[in-house]
Amino acid sequence: AIATPKILQLSGIGDGEHLRSHGIAVVADLPGVGENFQDHLEVPVQGETRDPISILGQDKGLKAAGHMLRYLLARQGLLTSNVVESGGFADTTGSGQPDIQFHVLPTLIGFADREAEPGHGISIGPCFLRPRSRGFVKLRSNKPDDSAHLVTNSFSDVEDLETLVRGVQLSIRILQAPALAGLVKRRVLPKPGIENDPKALRDYIRQTCKTVFHPAGTARMGRPDDRTAVVGADLKVHGIDGLRVCDASVMPTLVSGNTNAPVMMIAARAASFMTGKAISA
Known part of the structure; x- marks a missing residue:
């Protein structure tokens, strides 16, 4: 596209x-x-786990070699995983139709312009499903080697922002649910308290949202x-x-x-x- x-x-x-x-x-x-x-955009909601149970460091050194050996010999282990093994859809408006998709990863992730938070953890990424904002792709010049001029116009329709607000709020409730209390030590992102300040929460979403490459x-x-x-x-x-x-x-x-x-x-x-x-x- x-x-x-x-x-x-x-x-x-x-x-x-x-x-x-x-x-x-x-x-x-x-x-x-x-x-x-x-495009679909998502926002990170992350929690640090009590124990070192995430996939942090599993792609380095002897651990990585061990995973490769296990996969080659038995077709088992971490390399059989798509990593995003948990997800779901939610209706945050009561319309009867999901407007949020969750991507859940067993690690704390960063992005191109943001390093991952340190330590072991879990990442929940609420993503809006039906963006209303529209952007465009135009030429910078007539030279094929020049990159395209992409203007996404993300959040030009405020409803996209409000959908992610509801998605982040629901993700926080999931992260703080009793079922995860034995695993999650504390919330890492967004910083505790941001959800209580409407402006700060929306600023957080604007600053950390990322494409899911759709x-x-x-x-x-x-x-x-x-x-x-x-x-x-x-x-x-x-x-x-x-x-x-x-x-x-x-x-x-x-x-x-x-x-x-x-x-x-x-x-x-x-x-x-x-x-x-x-x-x-």
Whole structure:
């Protein structure tokens, strides 16, 4: 959903005015290319465990070698895990439809701009499922080596922020539940007391939220008479012969869950369209 609109625009497929501003000849004037960017964001809620039971340090030295040996010999142990072995969905509004997904990891995690908190622990990541904010992906220049200009516009719709507020509050209650009292020593993030200050809690969410790498929507599917649509139901780019898009960029609206399986389905449909054969599971 980031590379696809960049490639299309460099190829002359996109908003005509934007393409001409970079000296690119317009092949197909499709203003929807690069628009409608959506992504799932999550926020860390973390607790330190009483005992050293997390996977901290298991990827280093002799411990790592032992895990590899166990996997090679018996196909057992830590390397058989996807690490995110616990998760769930929650309805925080009472609508009857989940609006939060939890990703739970047996360790304290950081991110690209933030080191992990020290020690052993558990991380709960509440993630909103149906973002309302929309961003865009445009060109910086007509040079393929230049990165795309991505503006996510995260929280431009305040409801996205409020959904994460409810998700963090629920995650804190889960972390403090009696069932975890024997395992969790103290809450690490957000710092205790922040949840009692509405402004501080929202600031924490803005400062620590991160992508879960589900970008979508920047070459959305739609009818040929829809000027914001880029591809049709057969995944063909409007106005271009012999060109299809088969990735998450074609989703008009981001799915309310992980994107891996849906993208595999989209790719299977593309293969079926091109070969004329049904693609079985």
